[in-house]
Amino acid sequence: MQNMPSILTPDFGLLFWMLLAFLVVLFVLAKFAFPAITSAVEERKRFIDESLQHAREANEKLATIQAQSETLLREAREQQAQILKEAKQTGENIIAEARAKAQAEGAKDLAAAKAQIAVETENALHDIRSQVAELSLQIAEKVVRTQLGEDKAQQAYIERLLAEQERQS
Amino acid sequence: MRKYILHNKRICLGIMLLGLLFLVAAPTYAAEEKEPIDVKEAVLGHMSDAYDWHITTWNGHHVSIPLPVIVKSQRDGKWYTFCSSRFGHDGKEVYQGFYIDPERQGKIYEEGFETRPWDISITKDVVQIWINIFILLAIFITCARWYKKRKPQDGAPGGFVGMIEVLVMSINDDLIKASIGEKHYRRYAPYLLTVFFFILVTNLMGLIPIFPGGANVTGNITITFLFATITFLFINIFGNREYWKEIFWPDVPVWMKCPVPLMPVIELFGIFTKPFALMVRLFANMLAGHAIILSLTCVIFITFQVNALVGTSLSAVSFVMILFMDLLELLVAFIQAYVFTMLSAVFIGMSLPEHHHKD
Numbered sequence: 001m002q003n004m005p006s007i008l009t010p011d012f013g014l015l016f017w018m019l020l021a022f023l024v025v026l027f028v029l030a031k032f033a034f035p036a037i038t039s040a041v042e043e044r045k046r047f048i049d050e051s052l053q054h055a056r057e058a059n060e061k062l063a064t065i066q067a068q069s070e071t072l073l074r075e076a077r078e079q080q081a082q083i084l085k086e087a088k089q090t091g092e093n094i095i096a097e098a099r100a101k102a103q104a105e106g107a108k109d110l111a112a113a114k115a116q117i118a119v120e121t122e123n124a125l126h127d128i129r130s131q132v133a134e135l136s137l138q139i140a141e142k143v144v145r146t147q148l149g150e151d152k153a154q155q156a157y158i159e160r161l162l163a164e165q166e167r168q169s
Numbered sequence: 170m171r172k173y174i175l176h177n178k179r180i181c182l183g184i185m186l187l188g189l190l191f192l193v194a195a196p197t198y199a200a201e202e203k204e205p206i207d208v209k210e211a212v213l214g215h216m217s218d219a220y221d222w223h224i225t226t227w228n229g230h231h232v233s234i235p236l237p238v239i240v241k242s243q244r245d246g247k248w249y250t251f252c253s254s255r256f257g258h259d260g261k262e263v264y265q266g267f268y269i270d271p272e273r274q275g276k277i278y279e280e281g282f283e284t285r286p287w288d289i290s291i292t293k294d295v296v297q298i299w300i301n302i303f304i305l306l307a308i309f310i311t312c313a314r315w316y317k318k319r320k321p322q323d324g325a326p327g328g329f330v331g332m333i334e335v336l337v338m339s340i341n342d343d344l345i346k347a348s349i350g351e352k353h354y355r356r357y358a359p360y361l362l363t364v365f366f367f368i369l370v371t372n373l374m375g376l377i378p379i380f381p382g383g384a385n386v387t388g389n390i391t392i393t394f395l396f397a398t399i400t401f402l403f404i405n406i407f408g409n410r411e412y413w414k415e416i417f418w419p420d421v422p423v424w425m426k427c428p429v430p431l432m433p434v435i436e437l438f439g440i441f442t443k444p445f446a447l448m449v450r451l452f453a454n455m456l457a458g459h460a461i462i463l464s465l466t467c468v469i470f471i472t473f474q475v476n477a478l479v480g481t482s483l484s485a486v487s488f489v490m491i492l493f494m495d496l497l498e499l500l501v502a503f504i505q506a507y508v509f510t511m512l513s514a515v516f517i518g519m520s521l522p523e524h525h526h527k528d
Binding site: 008017043 | 213216217218239274275276287288289290291292294295298299302305306309310312313316317319321322325333334337338341358359360362363366367385388389390391392394395456
């Protein structure tokens with residue numbers, strides 16, 4: 001052993017100091033240095049992963065919101081069209097109704113007027129007839145006075161003739 | 170292309186200038202050093218542990234940093250603490266019955282005793298270890314403070330802290346977690362990370378030729394022995410039931426394990442060969458690197474002893490080769506730290522096999 005170079009033979013003193021030094025450095029590094037570095041890196045990794053996840057979620061949310069807003073817009077447009085259509089329809093209906101009502105009213109007035117006219121005509125005819133009968137009688141009386149006396153039978157006869165005349169016309 | 174040639178020219182010019190410097194320095198050197206250089210002694214001496222930190226020899230005087238010697242006397246059982254300069258400037262004097270025996274690895278012995286006294290002196294390697302630890306702690310406490318002051322939202326670090334983070338995370342995730350498995354790696358990660366950075370810093374500091382670096386620490390078997398032992402303990406203390414079953418009752422034909430326990434004996438050897446391989450690999454690699462660089466440096470001094478011309482020309486060659494070796498060692502410093510950590514992690518991973526059924 002003693003003929004070998006000293007680097008080939010373990011030395012107690014060096015071993016002692018080396019062990020001491022190594023334990024010190026191991027203790028300090030294992031307690032303060034390596035965990036700080038590895039945990040920091042792991043935390044950073046987690047943070048990055050979370051950030052990516054959040055970004056993805058936000059993107060998805062944004063896409064959903066966009067889709068929703070588009071749907072809403074489309075619905076609103078449809079509703080608008082619907083409302084416009086309905087309003088137009090209602091307007092047309094009102095006009096049509098008003099027209100129908102006006103027509104009905106006019107027809108009713110016309111009918112009433114016609115009825116009135118008919119009544120008036122009737123009355124007038126009646127008057128005229130009685131007047132004609134009166135006049136004819138008077139004329140006939142004047143004519144016949146001379147020939148005929150004032151006779152009731154004759155007058156009824158004339159009345160009947162006149163009615164026949166009227167029916168024929 | 171043109172730029173490249175220009176660049177090359179500059180390098181050549183640099184080497185020539187360097188050679189000229191040697192030419193000027195050579196006569197002075199030749200005048201002061203008469204005895205031939207003992208390469209083996211020089212190389213081994215630079216790689217060995219020592220009681221003082223030798224820096225240079227100037228005009229025959231050793232310039233070195235004296236370090237404290239702590240020994241327990243076998244004579245009276247007391248601890249003696251004194252400065253290594255008490256052994257004289259060339260370390261040949263006797264102080265209070267203690268002397269450095271150059272015949273027996275240059276260790277301290279006591280007069281009248283053949284056995285070594287208990288010796289926990291603060292040697293060159295011990296000082297180097299504490300310097301390295303100071304560097305390690307400075308680096309990692311700086312980094313840890315950076316993280317303490319910030320939240321994950323503040324983003325990733327850049328610059329030096331970022332570099333350390335990348336290194337730590339690649340060792341932690343790609344090496345330790347990958348070799349041991351998600352389930353158990355947390356128990357071993359601090360130890361393996363510490364080993365990696367300790368070896369890396371020690372290897373790199375060993376490449377600096379002057380104080381505060383240059384001591385051959387990872388090329389000393391004591392250090393690699395300690396690491397291998399700790400890994401051995403981790404493997405065998407935390408090894409699970411499946412691991413021990415594979416050692417004593419492996420999945421082989423019964424005749425290979427029943428009357429003569431052939432496979433169990435081989436497996437039992439395996440327990441010790443794995444950490445032994447770890448120990449020797451790191452030690453031998455670092456030792457070899459240091460030895461080659463030191464030998465190439467010795468070439469400069471040997472060739473100058475022949476004559477100045479040979480010295481100058483071969484020094485230039487040697488210089489280029491040392492440069493190459495230093496760059497290679499820079500790579501090796503990392504690779505060996507990585508390999509030691511990886512193999513430790515792999516062996517630990519093998520001690521935690523998942524229960525599997527026979528098909």
